[in-house]
Amino acid sequence: MSVAQQVSKPLGHWVSMSVGHQVSRSVCHCDPFANAYDEEISVQEELLELQSNKELKPRLSHGYQQFWLQKEVPVLYPAVWGM
Structure with missing residues (x-):
């Protein structure tokens, strides 16, 4: 299941993860009960853009x-990343 497939797919919650030399990044762990339509418009717009980005789809x-x-x-x- 990819974020790029459908806007209504899970948004997820974020946990902090240490990557490399003390660099902290966030990683999405999807929540199957989350609904994209419950999120702000800016997040919905970014999810729609992710859905249609043909360059990012293969990377999933x-x-x-x-x-x-x-x-x-x-x-x-940034809105999806900052969740």
């Missing part, structure tokens, strides 16, 4: 952790 095949740790994801989707 490596899993959510690898996807969310890409450098451009927090820059392109």
